[in-house]
Amino acid sequence: MHPAKSVILFTTASGAGYGLIAWFGLFGAFGLLPAELWMGLLGFGIGFGLIVLGLLSSTFHLGHPERAWRALSQWRSSWLSREGVAAVFTFLPAGLFALAWVLLGRNDGLAGLIGLLASLSCVVTVACTAMIYASLRTIRAWHSAWTLPIYLLMAALSGALLLQVFLSLWQVPLGRVFPWAILILFGLTLGAKLLYWRSLASEEGGSTAESATGLGDLGKVRLLEAPHSESNYLMQEMGFRIARRHAEKLRRIVLLAGFCAPALLILLALLMPGVPGVVATLIAVALFAAGLVVERWLFFAEAKHVVTLYYGESRA
Amino acid sequence: MTSLPTESGDTKLGLVIDLDICVGCHACAVNCKEWNTSGHSAPLTDKDPYGADPTGVWFNRIHTFEVVQEAGDSRTVHFPKSCLHCEEAPCVTVCPTGASYKRAEDGIVLVNAEACIGCKLCSWACPYGAREYDEDAGVMKKCTLCVDKIYNENLPERSRVPACVSTCPAGARHFGDLGDPTSEVSLLVAARDGFELMPEQDCKPVNRYLPPRPKVSPDEATSAAPLIAANFDDGSAGLLARWVDRLLTR
Numbered sequence: 001m002h003p004a005k006s007v008i009l010f011t012t013a014s015g016a017g018y019g020l021i022a023w024f025g026l027f028g029a030f031g032l033l034p035a036e037l038w039m040g041l042l043g044f045g046i047g048f049g050l051i052v053l054g055l056l057s058s059t060f061h062l063g064h065p066e067r068a069w070r071a072l073s074q075w076r077s078s079w080l081s082r083e084g085v086a087a088v089f090t091f092l093p094a095g096l097f098a099l100a101w102v103l104l105g106r107n108d109g110l111a112g113l114i115g116l117l118a119s120l121s122c123v124v125t126v127a128c129t130a131m132i133y134a135s136l137r138t139i140r141a142w143h144s145a146w147t148l149p150i151y152l153l154m155a156a157l158s159g160a161l162l163l164q165v166f167l168s169l170w171q172v173p174l175g176r177v178f179p180w181a182i183l184i185l186f187g188l189t190l191g192a193k194l195l196y197w198r199s200l201a202s203e204e205g206g207s208t209a210e211s212a213t214g215l216g217d218l219g220k221v222r223l224l225e226a227p228h229s230e231s232n233y234l235m236q237e238m239g240f241r242i243a244r245r246h247a248e249k250l251r252r253i254v255l256l257a258g259f260c261a262p263a264l265l266i267l268l269a270l271l272m273p274g275v276p277g278v279v280a281t282l283i284a285v286a287l288f289a290a291g292l293v294v295e296r297w298l299f300f301a302e303a304k305h306v307v308t309l310y311y312g313e314s315r316a
Numbered sequence: 317m318t319s320l321p322t323e324s325g326d327t328k329l330g331l332v333i334d335l336d337i338c339v340g341c342h343a344c345a346v347n348c349k350e351w352n353t354s355g356h357s358a359p360l361t362d363k364d365p366y367g368a369d370p371t372g373v374w375f376n377r378i379h380t381f382e383v384v385q386e387a388g389d390s391r392t393v394h395f396p397k398s399c400l401h402c403e404e405a406p407c408v409t410v411c412p413t414g415a416s417y418k419r420a421e422d423g424i425v426l427v428n429a430e431a432c433i434g435c436k437l438c439s440w441a442c443p444y445g446a447r448e449y450d451e452d453a454g455v456m457k458k459c460t461l462c463v464d465k466i467y468n469e470n471l472p473e474r475s476r477v478p479a480c481v482s483t484c485p486a487g488a489r490h491f492g493d494l495g496d497p498t499s500e501v502s503l504l505v506a507a508r509d510g511f512e513l514m515p516e517q518d519c520k521p522v523n524r525y526l527p528p529r530p531k532v533s534p535d536e537a538t539s540a541a542p543l544i545a546a547n548f549d550d551g552s553a554g555l556l557a558r559w560v561d562r563l564l565t566r
Contacts, residue, residue, distance in 0.1 A: 063434015063454025071412035081412035227377035
């Protein structure tokens with residue numbers, strides 16, 4: 001599949017934003033984060049900033065962005081529509097929670113309950129994003145049981161890393177324990193990603209050039225002549241092949257830059273309190289962001305659509 | 317509403333394409349483009365049409381496959397493909413705006429260009445590549461089964477079939493109601509063991525394809541004796557011709 005920059009930015013940025021706000025809601029409600037003005041301003045500023053950046057970027061690739069509001073109507077059948085509804089709804093509890101935090105200095109009691117609702121909405125929104133892809137039978141790499149957990153884990157992890165920056169800057173007691181949770185999240189996400197890649201390699205696609213043409217009874221089918229001498233929309237959108245050529249290298253980049261290096265830095269930050277710890281955490285965030293973008297790029301670019309069976313592929 | 321119609325009628329309009337007959341002339345694709353570029357989903361935009369790298373929207377594309385048989389023998393199969401107007405159309409249910417819909421009365425899958433936001437998700441959901449994005453209009457376009465032709469009472473009745481069907485010079489394309497088991501197309505599908513494409517994708521396409529007939533091997537082939545000169549009746553030639561013939565043969 002063609003890896004559109006707008007969709008990569010959308011899924012990674014909004015995932016990180018929802019992740020951060022979900023952690024703020026959860027820990028705020030349980031009294032583990034102080035309802036401090038600047039922490040609130042910066043935290044929700046970055047969280048909402050990432051979400052809005054992601055949502056705006058997702059409209060960049062639309063043919064008619066001005067009609068985007070129509071996408072809220074078909075939540076009964078469409079995961080994309082559900083994602084839109086969940087994203088819009090999340091602004092309500094998350095916005096109220098942010099206002100209570102920043103203006104009233106409260107994140108407990110009723111505000112805490114609203115915070116919990118905000119966290120839950122964030123999780124639901126990211127789940128809907130994942131299901132847009134996981135629900136497509138035409139793309140085996142997405143129609144996988146791993147797509148949903150990996151999207152949720154990646155969002156939780158990117159939000160957790162951002163939260164750790166705040167915890168270490170404000171020297172919140174939680175910041176001395178939370179890195180262990182981050183390391184566990186790293187382990188879980190890495191494990192899920194490795195198992196996903198293994199399942200991709202071991203399972204064969206259920207559709208073939210033979211089933212696509214129905215000519216399997218006659219023999220082995222191969223494309224002799226494409227319909228046109230030039231490329232077309234289908235080949236440009238679904239026929240992206242560069243990533244599969246470099247998949248091994250790119251996966252190694254994800255493992256090293258996205259998982260191993262930032263996990264080590266978080267471990268290092270645990271041992272070095274104060275400024276060096278904050279710096280190590282910031283570098284970890286930057287490295288993970290780079291790894292996350294490569295991971296998401298691969299998720300799109302590596303995926304093979306069954307329509308390529310009509311354009312020369314033999315199995316998808 | 318992009319949920320599939322709950323009470324769909326019994327009518328399932330669709331195409332039956334005979335892979336035994338199709339000669340791969342692309343006339344159906346050309347006439348499809350011709351009709352539809354001024355029809356329901358007009359225009360079928362082309363980019364750089366006279367340049368080095370032309371691309372454009374087509375509802376119907378003709379692929380050509382080679383089928384290599386066990387014996388090392390192979391055959392060429394021309395394979396026209398357009399929207400299959402699936403009963404369980406995933407392009408309809410994924411649509412976030414309701415622009416993509418399936419008609420309850422005849423099962424035709426259409427796009428409402430006024431409501432389409434051009435998110436392309438329907439083209440990702442379709443296994444058959446039936447949907448093409450029009451960059452110029454910013455909306456998705458697809459085969460309408462010539463909905464503006466098949467019901468058009470200004471046309472003579474025999475013309476009320478999709479453009480691809482009326483133009484096929486080989487008679488490889490048939491149009492009718494595949495929901496009616498007694499219709500001509502349904503009988504044809506039953507007689508020729510018509511099949512659906514990629515049944516494993518669970519889209520329940522309406523269109524059917526008829527397989528190429530088994531090849532006849534040279535040993536089994538029978539042929540009439542060749543037409544030789546002796547079979548011509550020289551006796552019926554004109555008087556002058558017979559006289560010249562006799563004179564020169566001597």
